Amino acid sequence: MHISLAAEHIFSIGVFSVTNTLLMAWLAMGVLIAFALVVHRVLKPLPESGVQNFAEAVVDGAVSFIESAVGSRKDAERFFPVVATIFFFVLVSNWMGIFPGVGSIGFHEATEHGEVFAPLFRSANSDVNMTLALAIVAVATTHIMGVAAIGFFKHAGKFINFSNPILFFVGLLELVGEVAKMVSFSFRLFGNIFAGEILLTVIAFLVPYIAPLPFLGLELFVGFMQALVFAMLTLVFLTIATAEHH
Amino acid sequence: MSELIHKLGIDWKLLIAQAVNFVVLLWLLKKFLYGPVLELLRKRREDIKEGAQNAEKIAQELRQIEQRRAAELERVKKEAEIIIQEAKQAAKARGEELINQTEAKIAGLIAEAKRHLEEERIKMMDQAGKDVKELVFMVAEKVLEEQLPKDIHEKFVEEAVRRLKK
Numbered sequence: 001m002h003i004s005l006a007a008e009h010i011f012s013i014g015v016f017s018v019t020n021t022l023l024m025a026w027l028a029m030g031v032l033i034a035f036a037l038v039v040h041r042v043l044k045p046l047p048e049s050g051v052q053n054f055a056e057a058v059v060d061g062a063v064s065f066i067e068s069a070v071g072s073r074k075d076a077e078r079f080f081p082v083v084a085t086i087f088f089f090v091l092v093s094n095w096m097g098i099f100p101g102v103g104s105i106g107f108h109e110a111t112e113h114g115e116v117f118a119p120l121f122r123s124a125n126s127d128v129n130m131t132l133a134l135a136i137v138a139v140a141t142t143h144i145m146g147v148a149a150i151g152f153f154k155h156a157g158k159f160i161n162f163s164n165p166i167l168f169f170v171g172l173l174e175l176v177g178e179v180a181k182m183v184s185f186s187f188r189l190f191g192n193i194f195a196g197e198i199l200l201t202v203i204a205f206l207v208p209y210i211a212p213l214p215f216l217g218l219e220l221f222v223g224f225m226q227a228l229v230f231a232m233l234t235l236v237f238l239t240i241a242t243a244e245h246h
Numbered sequence: 247m248s249e250l251i252h253k254l255g256i257d258w259k260l261l262i263a264q265a266v267n268f269v270v271l272l273w274l275l276k277k278f279l280y281g282p283v284l285e286l287l288r289k290r291r292e293d294i295k296e297g298a299q300n301a302e303k304i305a306q307e308l309r310q311i312e313q314r315r316a317a318e319l320e321r322v323k324k325e326a327e328i329i330i331q332e333a334k335q336a337a338k339a340r341g342e343e344l345i346n347q348t349e350a351k352i353a354g355l356i357a358e359a360k361r362h363l364e365e366e367r368i369k370m371m372d373q374a375g376k377d378v379k380e381l382v383f384m385v386a387e388k389v390l391e392e393q394l395p396k397d398i399h400e401k402f403v404e405e406a407v408r409r410l411k412k
Contacts, residue, residue, distance in 0.1 A: 006255020016259060025264060029271045036279035043282050045290065059283040081280050085272040128254045133264035 008118035021127035028093035087231035094223030097123025125193040135185035146241030
């Protein structure tokens with residue numbers, strides 16, 4: 001059993017190296033985009049399809065949920081796209097990581113450490129590149145929306161403030177906090193999903209039948225919880241960033 | 247640090263690729279899923295609100311129409327009653343008039359008949375008087391046999407007739 005923190009290289013497009021996690025991210029994107037296109041096609045003022053009912057229920061449910069957290073429908077609809085996309089993307093890629101074949105279908109690759117097994121698919125969030133990218137996008141979005149909501153100088157004033165020494169140091173701490181946000185965002189998700197992958201691999205290695213089932217259920221739950229946590233934290237940061245005082 | 251980054255497999259190119267992936271996904275979902283569905287939901291909410299308002303308006307109008315209809319009905323009923331009353335009175339008056347006319351006519355006829363009878367009677371009496379006069383005259387002629395002058399004789403007869411008439 002070989003466990004690698006880094007995602008395995010699968011093939012290259014020019015000089016660009018495609019890893020198995022990037023492949024899974026594309027698949028997850030494909031699933032979501034396909035769903036969006038299907039919904040877009042069947043959308044009618046009076047719902048005629050289950051797909052539309054499902055999409056309406058999901059979208060309205062998500063907006064209402066966000067509304068209950070931020071207080072106004074307007075803000076909820078403003079924050080909704082980025083929060084919901086984070087949630088659905090993380091959820092779908094986490095759950096796709098539990099599919100049979102993910103982590104088991106692959107090929108043997110010669111590396112400097114000798115011949116190692118490289119799975120073709122690996123859960124997208126078990127790669128720090130993915131989670132860090134999500135974290136950067138999420139934090140960047142909070143700043144963009146913060147600037148859009150209260151103006152550049154007011155927003156920057158939360159971090160760089162020379163009006164008095166206390167606020168100056170608070171601003172420095174806030175800056176450090178922004179970096180810590182990204183790190184905690186990315187390593188929380190990465191740690192949970194990577195650990196889950198390893199857990200499933202180990203259990204399946206020890207007892208191949210029946211025994212992994214509870215752990216699969218557990219991973220479904222963890223996948224959902226991590227998606228929810230990532231999305232809700234993003235929502236909280238968005239709310240804080242767009243507020244005048246914090 | 248670079249050791250850690252290497253071990254974690256952090257690769258700037260992959261990082262950027264994943265970030266771009268996410269942004270593209272966000273944009274596509276917003277364009278094809280969130281936007282249209284939210285728009286649809288908002289429109290539906292507005293439609294329902296408008297429908298409810300319209301229903302309220304229609305109900306109100308219906309109530310007004312109902313009230314107006316009831317008032318109209320009441321008015322028409324009263325009018326009809328008045329008309330019927332008038333017609334009844336007119337009919338009654340006409341009937342009385344007819345009866346009066348008829349009674350008058352009958353009275354007229356009776357009077358006429360009485361008058362006729364009276365005339366007839368007078369005529370008969372006259373005739374009878376004449377006849378009696380002639381008869382008396384004749385009898386007297388026979389009895390007296392030209393013993394009296396003619397004018398005195400007639401005077402007698404007339405006197406007799408007059409007395410008879412009485």
